Amino acid sequence: MSDILASATASKGAPPPVPDFPEDEPLYESRREIYQQSVKGRLRTIKWAVLVGCLAVYYFLPFLRWYRGPNQPDQAVLVDLANNRFYFFFIEIWPQEIYYFTGLLVMASLVLFLMNAVAGRVWCGYLCPQTVWTDLFTTVERWVEGDRRERMMADAQPMTAAKIGRKTLKHFLWLMIAWWTGGAWVLYFADAPTLVKDLATFQAPMVAYVWIGILTFTTYSLAGLMKEQVCLYMCPWPRIQAALTDQYALNVTYRYDRGEPRLSMKAAAKAREAGEPAGDCIDCRQCVVVCPTGVDIRDGAQLGCIQCGLCIDACNSVMTKVNRPLGLIAYDNDVNIDRRRQGLDEVYPIIRPRTLAYAALIAAVGLVMIYGLMTRSFTDLSVLHDRNPLYVQLSDGSVRNSYTVRILNKRPVHRIFVLAVDELPLARLTAVGISMTAGDWPVIDVGPDSTREVIVHLTAQKPADLPPSSRVTFRITELGTGEKVSMSDHFISR
Amino acid sequence: MAVQPEIDHATGRTTTGHEWDGIKELNSPLPKWWLYIFYATIVWSVGYWIVYPSWPLVTNYTKGVFGYASRQDVTRELDALKALRAERAGALARTPLEDIAKDPTLLTFALAQGKAAFGDNCAPCHGLSATGSPSFPNLRDDTWLWGGGIADIHQTIAFGIRNADDRSRQGPMPGLGGPNGALKPDEVITVANFVRALSGLPTRQGYDPAKGKELFANNCAACHGDEGRGNREMGAPNLTSRNFLYGSDEKTIIETINLGRGGVMPGWAGRLDETTVKSLAVYVHALGGGQ
Ligand code: SF4
Ligand code: SF4
Numbered sequence: 001m002s003d004i005l006a007s008a009t010a011s012k013g014a015p016p017p018v019p020d021f022p023e024d025e026p027l028y029e030s031r032r033e034i035y036q037q038s039v040k041g042r043l044r045t046i047k048w049a050v051l052v053g054c055l056a057v058y059y060f061l062p063f064l065r066w067y068r069g070p071n072q073p074d075q076a077v078l079v080d081l082a083n084n085r086f087y088f089f090f091i092e093i094w095p096q097e098i099y100y101f102t103g104l105l106v107m108a109s110l111v112l113f114l115m116n117a118v119a120g121r122v123w124c125g126y127l128c129p130q131t132v133w134t135d136l137f138t139t140v141e142r143w144v145e146g147d148r149r150e151r152m153m154a155d156a157q158p159m160t161a162a163k164i165g166r167k168t169l170k171h172f173l174w175l176m177i178a179w180w181t182g183g184a185w186v187l188y189f190a191d192a193p194t195l196v197k198d199l200a201t202f203q204a205p206m207v208a209y210v211w212i213g214i215l216t217f218t219t220y221s222l223a224g225l226m227k228e229q230v231c232l233y234m235c236p237w238p239r240i241q242a243a244l245t246d247q248y249a250l251n252v253t254y255r256y257d258r259g260e261p262r263l264s265m266k267a268a269a270k271a272r273e274a275g276e277p278a279g280d281c282i283d284c285r286q287c288v289v290v291c292p293t294g295v296d297i298r299d300g301a302q303l304g305c306i307q308c309g310l311c312i313d314a315c316n317s318v319m320t321k322v323n324r325p326l327g328l329i330a331y332d333n334d335v336n337i338d339r340r341r342q343g344l345d346e347v348y349p350i351i352r353p354r355t356l357a358y359a360a361l362i363a364a365v366g367l368v369m370i371y372g373l374m375t376r377s378f379t380d381l382s383v384l385h386d387r388n389p390l391y392v393q394l395s396d397g398s399v400r401n402s403y404t405v406r407i408l409n410k411r412p413v414h415r416i417f418v419l420a421v422d423e424l425p426l427a428r429l430t431a432v433g434i435s436m437t438a439g440d441w442p443v444i445d446v447g448p449d450s451t452r453e454v455i456v457h458l459t460a461q462k463p464a465d466l467p468p469s470s471r472v473t474f475r476i477t478e479l480g481t482g483e484k485v486s487m488s489d490h491f492i493s494r
Numbered sequence: 495m496a497v498q499p500e501i502d503h504a505t506g507r508t509t510t511g512h513e514w515d516g517i518k519e520l521n522s523p524l525p526k527w528w529l530y531i532f533y534a535t536i537v538w539s540v541g542y543w544i545v546y547p548s549w550p551l552v553t554n555y556t557k558g559v560f561g562y563a564s565r566q567d568v569t570r571e572l573d574a575l576k577a578l579r580a581e582r583a584g585a586l587a588r589t590p591l592e593d594i595a596k597d598p599t600l601l602t603f604a605l606a607q608g609k610a611a612f613g614d615n616c617a618p619c620h621g622l623s624a625t626g627s628p629s630f631p632n633l634r635d636d637t638w639l640w641g642g643g644i645a646d647i648h649q650t651i652a653f654g655i656r657n658a659d660d661r662s663r664q665g666p667m668p669g670l671g672g673p674n675g676a677l678k679p680d681e682v683i684t685v686a687n688f689v690r691a692l693s694g695l696p697t698r699q700g701y702d703p704a705k706g707k708e709l710f711a712n713n714c715a716a717c718h719g720d721e722g723r724g725n726r727e728m729g730a731p732n733l734t735s736r737n738f739l740y741g742s743d744e745k746t747i748i749e750t751i752n753l754g755r756g757g758v759m760p761g762w763a764g765r766l767d768e769t770t771v772k773s774l775a776v777y778v779h780a781l782g783g784g785q
Contacts, residue, residue, distance in 0.1 A: 029523040226527075233525055388623035392634045395735030397694070402634075402781075432605075432780040433595035452598060455605070455780055 031229060033155070034294040036138055037148035037286075041313025050126050051135055059180065062187035068092075069412040071448065079189050085449075091373065092449075094410065103369045107362060114358040116244045118350055119331060120251040124237065125308035130230050133181070133223035134292065137174055144170040148289060174224040175216065182215030228293040231306055238303050248349050250331040252307045254287075254298040257337045259328050262298075280324045287311035287329055297329060379415075380408035381485045383474045390492040399463035399493050405431075406453045407476060409446040416445045417476040421458060424472045424491055431456045443479070463493035579603075586769045591644050594776050601776070608777025611770050615762065624781050628741055629757055634781050637737040641726045642785035648775035654761030655729065662761055665717075665728030671752030676713055685709050686747040692722045692733045695742060 066076035066089055073080065078087040086093040093100055115122040124131060145151050145166050154163055186208045187195055198204035199212075222230055231238060245251065259281035263271060271278040281298070288296050290311060295304035297311045315329040336346040386402040393399055409415050420441040421429055431442035432455040446452045460466060470493070475486040499508040502520055512519040542548065546558040582603045586594065595601050613622060619630045626632035631639060640650050640663050653661040670677045670685075677685065687697040688706030697703075711720065717730040724732035731739065740746050740755065762771055 027523055028526045028529050030526050229525060229527070233528065386623075389625045389634060392625070392632070393736055394636045395732065395737055397736050400635075433598065433601045435596070453602065 032294065034228060034292070035148040035152050035289070036142075036292050036294075037289040037314075038142060039290040039310050039314045039317075041310075041316055043309035044313050047126060047135065047308065047310075051132050054127065054129075054132050055136065059184045062184065062192035066090075072412045073191060075191055077188060078191070081189060092410070094408075097376075100369065100372070103365055103372070107365045107369070110358055110362045110365065113244055114355060114362065116241055117246065117249055117355045117358060120245060120249050121238070121241050121305075121307040124231065124241070124306040125252075128237075128306075130222060130235070131292075131306060131308065133177075133219060134227050134230075136177065137223045137227075138292070140173050140177070141170055144173065171224070174220055178216040178219035178224070179212065181219040182212035185215050186211050228304075231293060232304055238306075242303070246354060247335050248333060248347075248352060250333055250348070251301050252297060252305060252309055252312060252329065253301070253332040253334070253337070254281075254329050255327070255332060255337060255340075256298070257341050259298070265322060280319070280328050282318065282322060284318055286314040286318050290314040377485065378410040379417075379476070379478065379483055379485050380410070381474065381476050381487045382406045382408075383487045383489045385489050385492075391494070394459065397463070398459050398461045400457050400459040401491050402455060402457050403474070403489065404453060405456050405474060406451055407444060407446050408451045410449065412448045414445060414448055416443060416479040418443050418479060419454075419456070420475050420477070422473040422475060422486075424458070424460060424466075424470065427472075427491075428459045428461075429456060430459075438479075444476075458491060460491065460493060466491070466493040468492065468494050583769050586772060591648055591772060591775060594772070595780075604773040604776040605780060607770065608773035608775075608780075611766065611774050612777055615766065616774070619759075624778070629739065631739055632737065633778050635737050636782060636785070637732065637735045638726065638782070638785065639724075639729045639731055639739070642779070642782055644775055644779045646726070647778050648771065650759070651774050651778070652761055652763040652771050655759040656756055657758055657760055659761050663729055665730065667717075667730070667750070667755040669752055669754035670713060671748075675752070677709065677751065681705075681709055682748055682751050683744075685714065685751055686744055689722070689733050689747055690742065690744065693736055693738075693742065698744065 061077055062075065064076040065074050066087075067074050068087070073087060075087065076089050078085075080087065084095045091100075112123055141151075145154060154166075157163070183199070186199075190208070195204060195208065199208060226234075256279075258279065260279040261277060262279050262281035262283045265282050268278040268282065285296075287298070288294070288311075290313070291297070291305075292308060292310065293304045293306055295302055297305060309331070312327075312329045312331070316326045319326050319328055332346075336348075339346060382405070384404040384406075386404070391399050391401050405419065407417060407419075418438045418441050419429065419431065421427055429441060431444065434442040434444055434454060436443040442454075442456070444452060444454055458472065470491050471488055472491045473486050473488050475484060477484050499521070500511060500518070501507070502509050502518060505520060508521045509518045510521050543556070544558065545560045546562055547555055548558060549556045582600070585597075585600055586604060586607075589597070589600060594604050612620075612624065616624070620626050620633055621630070624633040631637070636642065638646070640646055640655070650663060653659050653663070655663040656666075669675060671679065671682050683698075684702060684706045687701040688703070688710050691697050691703065691706070710718075710722070714722075717728055718724050718733055719730075722733035724730045736742075738746075739757070740750055762774070766774070
């Protein structure tokens with residue numbers, strides 16, 4: 001090893017000096033307060049709409065009612081942990097059907113991939129709870145303390161009673177929103193109107209208050225105090241997104257082919273007169289001051305940019321004022337920048353193998369899920385053969401096998417089933433605790449939305465006529481509807 | 495000899511001077527709050543040491559001011575479980591034995607409790623799966639020495655068989671062989687073959703069925719009945735059954751006739767509480783398919 005190093009250094013001469021880490025270079029960085037300036041424009045309008053929509057769903061969905069029948073919860077979306085049920089409008093999911101969630105999660109990630117392939121970090125910029133709540137908190141901040149300039153000036157000045165008052169009001173409002181956020185969260189886990197009443201009268205379970213406390217704390221600190229720090233340092237998604245993008249994905253892009261060389265308005269006018277190149281960017285930094293993460297989009301696509309598009313709106317208003325074409329910053333990509341520089345037409349291949357593949361996968365998973373939901377059975381049967389002993393010989397020489405039969409009734413009504421076995425002639429079936437029979441078969445009633453487990457004994461009169469192990473099919477038939485479900489197992493005769 | 499930090503051209507940021515295969519590490523300082531959270535966790539851990547058991551000492555450990563011990567959690571959870579079960583256990587105690595199976599919830603509860611109690615108390619003799627072994631009855635078949643109805647089973651479990659308790663099941667099988675016995679050795683063999691024939695087993699050559707029948711009628715039928723179907727009052731087994739408690743081969747049957755049998759079982763009424771005995775009866779009754 002040292003030989004290699006020696007020869008390497010020998011061939012190149014003296015090794016370059018390794019710079020000492022300078023003493024005055026700090027190892028840690030303080031957060032730079034970002035005084036985000038308000039902005040108006042098309043994308044800002046879209047963002048408002050998304051914000052209002054998302055928050056309305058989050059805060060009010062638990063109050064939406066959905067009738068499911070008597071003695072059934074009538075909350076449209078409910079996670080009933082105590083009874084192991086998840087209700088989503090017309091869907092009711094049992095714990096053993098958790099694969100629906102798997103499908104949902106697979107689909108959600110595929111949708112994220114697709115959004116990324118089409119228009120970059122749409123999730124980060126518009127839909128992520130961190131973005132939505134931070135936007136909300138910043139709006140409150142602006143409402144109480146004023147826009148960028150006022151806030152900067154106030155912060156530069158010494159504390160006054162008025163300033164303390166404004167800051168207190170801001171934090172109070174933030175805490176109230178955070179508290180309501182936590183409050184809405186717990187409503188998804190119990191009947192919302194009842195829980196609201198219980199919470200108000202301090203009758204609610206401890207765990208509800210604890211969760212409200214936790215979510216108040218996280219909302220207040222993440223959306224109020226941490227803001228962009230979450231995106232810059234805590235969130236893995238910016239790192240993953242970078243790996244999902246390609247050269248055709250539309251990202252918020254500063255079109256430097258048009259913008260450079262950036263010159264002040266006067267300098268640009270002079271340069272144009274002299275026939276020298278002048279870019280459209282007037283270096284007014286409006287794109288930087290409206291940015292929620294405080295980055296300069298003119299440095300190119302970067303981890304800090306959540307692609308909220310606000311700089312597009314800001315720059316467009318500047319371009320309107322200086323009478324230059326809009327879209328100096330726009331959803332675009334480097335491919336088009338290169339093509340424009342070469343005098344070629346821009347291309348926007350939204351439909352390309354990558355997006356098609358994602359769309360096809362989404363459709364496939366969606367279809368499988370829909371198929372699963374459509375054909376979801378409301379009756380299930382499971383049969384478990386006793387393992388020890390496998391069979392028992394009775395006094396008259398006949399042989400008996402025992403099984404545990406479990407019937408699932410996923411309908412909200414009482415149902416009655418006849419349990420029978422096929423393929424085993426001369427067999428007698430008895431069930432422990434069941435006295436009702438139809439013909440010779442036990443009749444089992446199962447309560448609404450529940451399961452019933454029954455021990456059954458299956459006896460064959462002439463075991464000598466049977467193979468050592470023969471197949472038997474247990475079948476339940478609902479009285480009335482005739483709905484059938486069957487399940488195979490084995491009968492061991494010796 | 496500090497050298498000016500190098501500036502990366504692409505980003506305009508300083509580098510740390512570390513370089514791998516031409517790739518230089520940018521100087522990206524950590525945010526301060528990150529550091530403060532790290533300090534906060536250290537302070538938090540000191541709090542932990544104070545309130546919770548933590549430091550090992552030579553023979554002991556620091557107990558912490560909260561006096562926390564995980565054992566207390568177990569006790570609390572067990573108590574909570576008992577309280578949770580109290581309602582069902584009460585219902586079980588109130589419900590007559592015959593009616594337990596009519597209530598699915600109660601039945602499930604009794605079966606679960608019975609299974610656990612069986613494993614703890616009965617399995618050593620009857621086996622974990624209740625299939626018994628020679629001398630210890632199989633409780634899964636339909637051969638019941640003292641009756642397979644739920645009340646019979648409950649009686650047997652509560653007071654046992656041939657023990658000192660007056661309420662226990664009584665009924666001896668005397669030895670009929672030996673020098674002073676009722677039967678001579680060749681008669682014992684004949685009776686043994688008669689018994690085997692009763693349950694459809696082959697007999698030895700030269701066996702005289704008429705003699706066997708006569709000897710059985712004179713010596714055995716008082717308890718086992720004229721047709722050998724037994725008598726559950728005295729625990730006299732049904733000899734037409736395929737299932738033999740001690741074994742159905744000729745040698746074992748001869749031994750049984752010669753020496754008699756007197757298997758015992760302890761009564762559980764005093765050792766286990768009322769509801770447990772009830773649950774056991776329900777469980778055993780369910781195992782055997784009941785009668
Ligand atoms: S807002 Fe537009 S014109 Fe102003 S600095 Fe940014 S890119 Fe240049
Ligand atoms: S650079 Fe522009 S798109 Fe990116 S986060 Fe800032 S304002 Fe949003």
